[in-house]
Amino acid sequence: MRPTVRAITIAIAIIWLFIIATIGTAIYSAANIRVFLNSTETTISPDGSIILTVNFTIQNNWFEDLRNLNIITSILEDSRDILLSFNTTMIDSIGGGENITVIHSVSMNLFNLDNETLEILLFDDTALRFETSVGVTLAEVLPVRVGVSTKSYWGAPLYGFIAGPPTLKVVGGTNYASVLVSFENHSSLFPVIGTIKVSIYNSTGAFLGYGEASVSVPSYYDYSGYIDIPISNPAYLTENGTFSIQFAMNMFNFTWEVQY
Numbered sequence: 001m002r003p004t005v006r007a008i009t010i011a012i013a014i015i016w017l018f019i020i021a022t023i024g025t026a027i028y029s030a031a032n033i034r035v036f037l038n039s040t041e042t043t044i045s046p047d048g049s050i051i052l053t054v055n056f057t058i059q060n061n062w063f064e065d066l067r068n069l070n071i072i073t074s075i076l077e078d079s080r081d082i083l084l085s086f087n088t089t090m091i092d093s094i095g096g097g098e099n100i101t102v103i104h105s106v107s108m109n110l111f112n113l114d115n116e117t118l119e120i121l122l123f124d125d126t127a128l129r130f131e132t133s134v135g136v137t138l139a140e141v142l143p144v145r146v147g148v149s150t151k152s153y154w155g156a157p158l159y160g161f162i163a164g165p166p167t168l169k170v171v172g173g174t175n176y177a178s179v180l181v182s183f184e185n186h187s188s189l190f191p192v193i194g195t196i197k198v199s200i201y202n203s204t205g206a207f208l209g210y211g212e213a214s215v216s217v218p219s220y221y222d223y224s225g226y227i228d229i230p231i232s233n234p235a236y237l238t239e240n241g242t243f244s245i246q247f248a249m250n251m252f253n254f255t256w257e258v259q260y
Helices: 003-031 115-123
Strands: 033-044 050-060 066-077 082-094 099-108 126-138 142-154 159-163 167-171 174-184 192-202 207-217 222-230 241-249 253-259
Touching: 050 066, 066 099, 066 115, 082 115, 115 159, 115 253, 174 192, 174 207, 192 222
Parallel strands: none
Antiparallel strands: 033 050, 050 099, 066 082, 066 126, 082 099, 126 142, 159 174, 167 174, 174 222, 192 207, 192 241, 207 222, 241 253
């Protein structure tokens, strides 16, 4: 299992071991009810969703039903307290003498995040915070709820991204603005695979052209390469200007403007 996947899975397991120990002690002493953790798992779906799943069993040895079992898990960017995703699992009742297996999951998809939040996750190493709470009603009247949180490292897939400044070169009579692009993939969840497209605008805002490169960067590898942008007139290439950079990747799409 890759390091970040393992770290996230361990973080979720810690949450659930604590919850099971706490809520299990509380309700077992009151009603002879046991809670068993079966498994935790972190996977990536074909659509790019990072899915966290926990599987556990509730053994209701009491003569009364358990009602309104609800589990809420949230994923947040820790330093800025940004909510990235959440999910709720509801079970109306667990009958007296009944055992039930519960599968609870929460997923995060970078394609669904707003640009400001995505920029943080793409370029900054940070921490994700996982918050989970479990509630249940005993004997129709006694509510029990417990919650806990833990953190896990998030490695930025475009860490230290740099573009430019452009340099003029001529190949076969064609003028090019050559732009050096480099970054490090700090994410061990996924490789960075796709296309980087760089459009260039001079200091007056005039569009000069664009170029693109295909990249395939495994976890914990870096990338460095030139993107050559054909331009019609080198006199239009100014010392200062703007890059519009489009990332069309396997796990995210993002457009970023940066001055050079």
